[in-house]
Amino acid sequence: MPRKLYIETYGCQMNVADSEVVVSILGDNGYTLTDNMENADLILVNTCSIRDNAEQRVWGRLDLFKHHKRENPGTMIGIIGCMAERLKEQLLETDRMVDIVAGPDSYRDLPRLVDEAWEGQKAVNVLLSREETYADIDPVRSDRNGVSSFVSIMRGCNNMCSYCVVPYVRGAERSRDPQTIINEVKELFSRGYREVTLLGQNVNSYSREDKDNKISFARLLEMTAATDPELRVRFSTSHPKDISDELLKVMAENDNICKHIHLPVQSGSSRILDLMNRKYDREWYMDRIRAIRKFLPSCSLSSDMITGFCTETEDDHRQTLSLMNWAKYDFAYMFKYSERPDTLAARKLEDDVPEEIKTRRLNEIIELQNRLSLESKRKDLGKTFEVLVEGFSKKSKNDLSGRTSQNKVVVFPSNGSKAGDYVKVKITDCTAATLLGEAICPDIRH
Numbered sequence: 001m002p003r004k005l006y007i008e009t010y011g012c013q014m015n016v017a018d019s020e021v022v023v024s025i026l027g028d029n030g031y032t033l034t035d036n037m038e039n040a041d042l043i044l045v046n047t048c049s050i051r052d053n054a055e056q057r058v059w060g061r062l063d064l065f066k067h068h069k070r071e072n073p074g075t076m077i078g079i080i081g082c083m084a085e086r087l088k089e090q091l092l093e094t095d096r097m098v099d100i101v102a103g104p105d106s107y108r109d110l111p112r113l114v115d116e117a118w119e120g121q122k123a124v125n126v127l128l129s130r131e132e133t134y135a136d137i138d139p140v141r142s143d144r145n146g147v148s149s150f151v152s153i154m155r156g157c158n159n160m161c162s163y164c165v166v167p168y169v170r171g172a173e174r175s176r177d178p179q180t181i182i183n184e185v186k187e188l189f190s191r192g193y194r195e196v197t198l199l200g201q202n203v204n205s206y207s208r209e210d211k212d213n214k215i216s217f218a219r220l221l222e223m224t225a226a227t228d229p230e231l232r233v234r235f236s237t238s239h240p241k242d243i244s245d246e247l248l249k250v251m252a253e254n255d256n257i258c259k260h261i262h263l264p265v266q267s268g269s270s271r272i273l274d275l276m277n278r279k280y281d282r283e284w285y286m287d288r289i290r291a292i293r294k295f296l297p298s299c300s301l302s303s304d305m306i307t308g309f310c311t312e313t314e315d316d317h318r319q320t321l322s323l324m325n326w327a328k329y330d331f332a333y334m335f336k337y338s339e340r341p342d343t344l345a346a347r348k349l350e351d352d353v354p355e356e357i358k359t360r361r362l363n364e365i366i367e368l369q370n371r372l373s374l375e376s377k378r379k380d381l382g383k384t385f386e387v388l389v390e391g392f393s394k395k396s397k398n399d400l401s402g403r404t405s406q407n408k409v410v411v412f413p414s415n416g417s418k419a420g421d422y423v424k425v426k427i428t429d430c431t432a433a434t435l436l437g438e439a440i441c442p443d444i445r446h
């Protein structure tokens, strides 16, 4: 009888893509996926270490799995991903209920690790690799709509931002063979997918030699867009220090490359950016945004912000607020600084902004961003956008939901189109999170 695998995924989109690789590898080794933990033989938790609260959430879930294992002693529990890499054997020492620990570069070894665990031994592989990209693995897609999928193009990170645990848990940067990326994208398109998001911790530093050519990220993006004009292409995440005019030009020249850039600034203060080891300052970042506005006037912009980083003063905080106001982000993810063991900041700087000040500053940037997000949606009222339909809206089967090129969610009364269709929608109203509109018939592109 095939064994049943239950997998839960925390953290970023890379982790979602990695879980798809894990399901594929174990699927080839006799495991079928179940979405019911109760009847699983193997429970895997793909974990995140980016902030302490991400790890706390995983500990909470582990308590539940352990309880389950006490009642079903035959069930194996594995911790995989970033927390597995960070804590290694410690996870087995602190927790005798955990059977398997596997870091992000050891997923090909999972069938062996799981066999060892069935034989009653604790199994660990946390080796990081300089080459592994899982290029030849055909991920088992976990998206629910069959329209939009992630495609991992590189792994690891060489940037060494002082606050960040990623280089330690995901290892050095390496780029995936471009031909395997293009093949995967074509395969997705032939199965009905109409959108791919090229994923990496820092996609702009993608680089591969192919025969005699050097393939940059801009070139890879162009090649992906050329697979079919009906395919939308997105990418994430970009580092401001590497976002080139060449890339912006490629985006401008290709209608099917979505006009949205996620460009995490982290702080508006050059002094803090220097302490964060971001390798750009406020002026450089503003210059890049000016370039985006010049080449791509319709482009939307989102960001990540960390508040309360070591030594951050009220003046630094005000500079973050003023930069946000200037950039007019359409969307942002905002976090309190969380010290991560062994990072540059943990070793060299004091986490000296009191918790209540971090909370107050975070609330201030959230409040500002809420206003900016609403402003950004209001600007779309009366305009018409091409929307890629993803399915019914969450609230009603009479309404369809999809996204604009700018990555804004649009809900509109069904005009009979289906997931994967492009529909022109005129925006008539908005909420804080969603645009509302009406399909302009009969312009349905199947």
Ligand code: 5AD
Pocket: 050, 051, 163, 164, 165, 264, 266, 304, 305, 306, 335, 336, 337, 338, 339, 340
């Ligand atoms: N504390 C808080 N936020 C962090 N991020 C990364 N490391 C930390 C940390 N130690 C945020 C950054 C990054 C996003 C993925 O998570 O804003 O862009």
Ligand code: SF4
Pocket: 010, 011, 012, 013, 014, 015, 047, 048, 049, 050, 082, 165, 166, 169, 170
């Ligand atoms: Fe979390 Fe970073 Fe790992 Fe993604 S790469 S799961 S954000 S620690």
